[in-house]
Amino acid sequence: FPERTFNAGIAEQNAMGVASGMAATGMKVFVHSFGCFAARRMFDQAFLAAGYSELPVHVIGSDPGVTAAFNGATHMPFEDCALYMTIPKAVVIDSCDYVQTKALTEQLAKCDKPSYMRLIRKDCIQVYGDGSQFEIGKGVTLRDGSDVTIIASGILVDEALKAAELLESAQKINARVLDIHTWKPLDEALILKAAAETGCIVTAENHQVSCGLGSAVANLLSQKCPVPLERIGIQDRFGQVGPQPFLMEQYNLTAKDIAAAAVKAMSRKV
CATH class of the missing domain: 3.40.50.970 (Thiamin diphosphate (ThDP)-binding fold, Pyr/PP domains)
Known part of the structure; x- marks a missing residue:
């Protein structure tokens, strides 16, 4: 136009x-x-x-x-x-x-x-098939699981799915994966249901954890369903120059990092 x-x-x-x-x-x-x-x-x-x-x-x-x-x-x-x-x-x-x-x-x-x-301006991995349906303010359950919930958005959705596969194959851990594409308004019902059913949460975001998806989830859980929470994302740092895979490693945003956080969250269950 x-x-x-x-x-x-x-x-x-x-x-x-x-x-x-x-x-x-x-x-x-x-x-x-x-x-x-x-x-x-x-x-x-x-x-x-x-x-x-x-x-x-x-x-x-x-x-x-x-x-x-x-x-x-x-x-x-x-x-x-x-x-x-x-x-x-x-x-x-x-x-x-x-x-x-x-x-x-x-x-x-x-x-x-x-x-x-x-x-995402450059090439990105396709997570969803053509014709997939979405609604603003409503998350998507990409993988069901009972041991831990991984909540992700953006480029870390694919990493979260890879982490779930790693956990399943290496440690027989059954991870649920939620794509919370809308940070505001947050899909509180879906997150609280997952927290209650799996007992611990990992958030994964390409953003500062202190003021993004992880903090929004932390605020919700602290008020309505306190469970162990581990947050993957930028930990109070500035950006730097490099190819995206290198930066993912530098900022601990990979599937391995998410899987390790899931194990840690599970170890904190009461």
Whole structure:
């Protein structure tokens, strides 16, 4: 739709202001930039112009976390979702593949709230088959299990599935895997059910654990179903330059790391 596409240039703050103005006239507006700029640089405009005004401006932040790879620390957002989660009533999504991203984007076009969704810009593994159904705010049970639950989003969904296979083959541990693509609103019912049935949780995210999926799950569990929780993600560090597989190892985001966290969580069961 070239007639509906506008290039705001290297001016993300201005882009958000323009988008909010367009939304105020009744349009549903999507704004795209690299996640580092879509979050940190234009956050004040996102909070006030779109959030405070409750306008349907949908921000798409690409190259999240370690997927920024060779662009390095300046372009590697580990805190983008955290910022948008502080905007009252905003929707925050970390999608894992093309199929899911497409389906959720179509739903966002009908959403009257401001939102932020991460977009994997480069090649990514396909987790879901064509035609898979999703709903904003509703997680997906990808694998059933009774010993431990692994909650993941984004690029770590595939790693979580690999971790579950490792646990099954090496230690006969039966792991449940949930794809919680929507961080806000969180699918509390699905998470609490898994916590009650398996007795321990591991979260896995391409984001700072102190202010992302892991912290959202921790807040929920501490209030409604206290069980052992281990969190895989960025542990209070900045980004660095390197290929994605190297960065996954550097930040302990691999299937092996998730599997080890699952064993640790199980050892803490009362």
